[in-house]
Amino acid sequence: MGDKQGGEAPGRVSEVDRDNDNAREPRPRKATQLVHAGRADPRTVSSPVFHASTVLFDSYAQLREREADPNDRRYMYYGRRGTPTTVALEDAICALDDAVGAVLTPSGVASITDILSCFLRPGDHLLMTDNCYGPTRGFCQSLLAKRGIETTFYDPLIGAQIDKKIRSNTRMVFMESPGSATFEIQDIPAITAIAKRRGVLTAVDNTWATPLLFNPLEHGVDLAMQSGTKYLNGHADCLFGVTTTRDPQLYTRLRRYTLGTGSHLAPDDAHLALRGLRTLGARLPVHERGAVSVARWLEKQARVTRLLHPAWASCPGHEVFRRDFKGASGLFGFVLEVGDEAGLASFVDALTLFGLGFSWGGFESLCLPMDRERDTPSIPLKPGEALIRLHVGLEDPQDLIDDLRRGFSALDA
Numbered sequence: 001m002g003d004k005q006g007g008e009a010p011g012r013v014s015e016v017d018r019d020n021d022n023a024r025e026p027r028p029r030k031a032t033q034l035v036h037a038g039r040a041d042p043r044t045v046s047s048p049v050f051h052a053s054t055v056l057f058d059s060y061a062q063l064r065e066r067e068a069d070p071n072d073r074r075y076m077y078y079g080r081r082g083t084p085t086t087v088a089l090e091d092a093i094c095a096l097d098d099a100v101g102a103v104l105t106p107s108g109v110a111s112i113t114d115i116l117s118c119f120l121r122p123g124d125h126l127l128m129t130d131n132c133y134g135p136t137r138g139f140c141q142s143l144l145a146k147r148g149i150e151t152t153f154y155d156p157l158i159g160a161q162i163d164k165k166i167r168s169n170t171r172m173v174f175m176e177s178p179g180s181a182t183f184e185i186q187d188i189p190a191i192t193a194i195a196k197r198r199g200v201l202t203a204v205d206n207t208w209a210t211p212l213l214f215n216p217l218e219h220g221v222d223l224a225m226q227s228g229t230k231y232l233n234g235h236a237d238c239l240f241g242v243t244t245t246r247d248p249q250l251y252t253r254l255r256r257y258t259l260g261t262g263s264h265l266a267p268d269d270a271h272l273a274l275r276g277l278r279t280l281g282a283r284l285p286v287h288e289r290g291a292v293s294v295a296r297w298l299e300k301q302a303r304v305t306r307l308l309h310p311a312w313a314s315c316p317g318h319e320v321f322r323r324d325f326k327g328a329s330g331l332f333g334f335v336l337e338v339g340d341e342a343g344l345a346s347f348v349d350a351l352t353l354f355g356l357g358f359s360w361g362g363f364e365s366l367c368l369p370m371d372r373e374r375d376t377p378s379i380p381l382k383p384g385e386a387l388i389r390l391h392v393g394l395e396d397p398q399d400l401i402d403d404l405r406r407g408f409s410a411l412d413a
């Protein structure tokens, strides 16, 4: 392997609140907030699930009073506007992000498309990072284009040079860091500072890091979204998305927009999301340690020509990762000499612990060969090479390494 570099010291999630240590009256640390923030009913540890469409009012006066402000989450009004279960989830995520508001959606894609649809108008120009999640790119190229909103895809490593890309009609810079297919780490503070100076909104897909490892709002980003389907839920059993902000006006606009489109997170999914969130602080360091162990083993394999793990110098933007992130999660990529499609198939099909499937962030390990055309435009692949993405779950890393060994043996056979 070309760039050699040991992984970052694992388990740095525990450093998340080091700035808090000397405060006179310290706020609860993030791991504690994850456990305690957002309780629908103080009588039960786990928030009850409210299955509700119709809400009954005591009187006509109460009906009128509650109608007045759709953002007022103190009262139930109608199931689509929220229930104590969804409010508890929003409160817990706000505590995690130090946000003024959290807007829930039924999927991560819905959060992305809601941000873009809510804040962009025909004639606006969008700067979208070139390493964005595939469906994000698709939405820009299809629906946004049809609405007369032009997108420029910019180099994720552009940093302060974003200044040169901003036009008079540029309304938003959207970031994703690290990119979930090619893992470039963006200089979010530099991009955000320029965008602020130029009066341009900023938004980021922060699914890889979660606010425990990198909180975009602390770096001035206006809107931070995550596919909660991944680490927040952590159990691969529900889909949801969430956007947080520290700006009350942006929150109100986005909340009204999602209410207006009829978007809503179903109560059982909100419950699963909240249940998963409680253990995020415990899970993330295990994902990090497992992924670092697996990556250290992979980099010694002759057929592995490049490691795309943010904690390795071979990952574009690694120095920004070292500066800004509190640790790594469990998703990374590597370039493998497979020879041909049959070689790739033999590697993947020999794995028994790594499941073959989309998504990531759950307790289980997954392996996904990335699509050369669709997913890897920024990573030059030689003929016979494939980019493989691993999500390292909570299994014993040694067993995962043994599983990968099976894949390498099948490839060499």
Ligand SMILES: Cc1ncc(COP(=O)(O)O)c(C=O)c1O
Pocket: 107, 108, 109, 110, 133, 180, 205, 207, 208, 226, 227, 228, 229, 230, 239, 240, 241, 359, 360
């Ligand atoms: C980086 C990233 N953002 C957003 C999404 C979309 O999330 P969801 O599947 O919840 O719609 C994904 C899904 O894989 C993702 O990897």
